[in-house]
Amino acid sequence: MAEVVRGLPRYAVYGAPMELLIQSLERTPTPLTLRELLAHGGKPGKAPTPDVLRRSAVYVQRELPIRLARRVRQFYSLPFIVGSNPWVQSVARLYASSFAQLATAPPIETPEGHARFTRVLQGLVNDHAENVPKLSRGFMECKEYMDTNQVTKFLNAALHSRIGIRIIAEQHLALAAMAEQNSSNDTQTEYRLTPTSIGIIETQMRPMNVVLSSCDYVRALCEATFEIAPKVEFDGDIEATMVGVPVHLEYVMTELLKNAFRATTENYLSKRKEGIATSEIPSVRVTFGSSRDHVSIRIRDCGGGIPPQNMNQIFSYAFTTANEQKAAETNDEPADVASQGMQSGMGTLAGLGYGLPMARLYVNYFGGSDLDIVSLWGHGCDAFVRLSRQMGSSDVPI
Structure with missing residues (x-):
């Protein structure tokens, strides 16, 4: 039997780099609050300064691998027959791949590096858009192998974490869109930016x-x-x-x-x-x-x-x-x-x-x-x- 470390075997879990995964699992996610997000997002309706944008990117690069690593571990904890379901496994592998991309990304030190990181982050957000429908179909197919309480516990944790991951990613992407909009005078963006918003957060909702x-x-x-x-x-x-x-x-x-x-x-x-x-x-x-x-x-x-x-x-x-x-x-x-x-x-x-x-x-x-x-x-x-x-x-x- 493979040696186990913190509930994980010493080989890749859904393709995630094992040493990096263990390092991230030893760290604790920072609790996410609207107050903290607002404090690090600049002023309402104003494009973030380069320093604000850099600090936001560093926070995202530090925080997301910790949360993604926990999702990889959670999928590994499923009964083998459930974790092997094609729908469930596709989501698990996507989390592992996203973890690997962010955990191995180089430090953000230049505007060009930030632009590359933002493109990667946007790609990951797009890639995970259909996770919930996939999980729903996977668990529907596997309902005879897990009772209702087990499914509820798993999905509550997975979907709760998904919300946090997307808030962190989309808040930074919205701030980056505000900066890009300001520098190019381009009014086109997929994010709803208003004179009272800071990223995706509306201060006068x-x-x-x-x-x-x-x-x-x-x-x-x-x-x-x-x-x-x-x-x-x-x-x-x-x-x-x-x-x-x-x-x-x-x-x-x-x-x-x-x-x-x-x-x-x-x-x-x-x-x-x-x-x-x-x-x-x-x-x-x-x-x-x-x-x-x-x-x-x-x-x-x-x-x-x-x-x-x-x-x-x-x-x-x-x-x-x-x-x-x-x-x-x-x-x-x-x-x-x-x-x-x-x-x-x-x-x-x-x-x-x-x-x-x-x-x-x-x-x-x-x-x-x-x-x-x-x-x-x-x-x-x-x-x-x-x-x-x-x-x-x-x-x-x-």
Whole structure:
């Protein structure tokens, strides 16, 4: 039997360099906070200075290999038959390859070196874009070899870590884009840079604006699927602002609104077929609340609620009302594709049941925030999102 060091054999794990892997595993990830990210990102709406950009790059080059090494070790801990699954193994090898690229990259000492590093980092972000759909399919195929608790524990750690890795990488890439935009007067960038943003962090994020953007997308999707869609009514403190990551909140709101729109529309169409529907489809109501410590959002629908026997499963991975086989098909008719799209904001994850658990991970990531669902069976659901204003709260690296 191969000699084992810190739970790893003395040979390459999914192709990762063993000595470098062991060195990184001996180090502890730095807790990630919005406050720290803002402190190292310069001023809102201003291009970072070369010194700020260099310090950010050095931080990324130091921090990411530590987190990536832990993911490689986590994949190695899976039962052999699960780790050998082609979908799971492809993600594991990608993490190992990314670790090797960053762990062996030369120190960043010149603008040219920073430009090369940024290109590598952008490539890695693009390469990992489909990790979640791949993992979902892999674990669906391996569900008989791991119980629900084991799968949940693995995926919570893997997806929690993925959020942190992407925040670190995309924050630096957004800062680099701001610097490039400033030097070339080019207004084109994939990152949403505003006069009040620092990288991907918005210092004056207005949740109402995020919800409006999600509503437009979900309404179009609902109309394409069912030919009708409920209206959305807003009340409460719609002017509330806070520090946050808009793309994270947009994912959460899109998932919750998809559930509300789909349930409301299906419930209305069912009642109309029975001749007991109201003259108009009921509205979805979004209410905002604000206090010194939190901004709260409630999404209320009249979609009939969740059956009581299913309530304890709604935050479990792979729990879905969609048919598994249909969700896995790739040659559906357009209407089927649109219907599956109402299941999830992850595109190819449609119908695989990862929407709510991932939404909760995003909400909880920086601590002090939460997501909960309250169902009134036979009437509808209330989804509650509480967003903390405490920027000092940090993730707990796993």
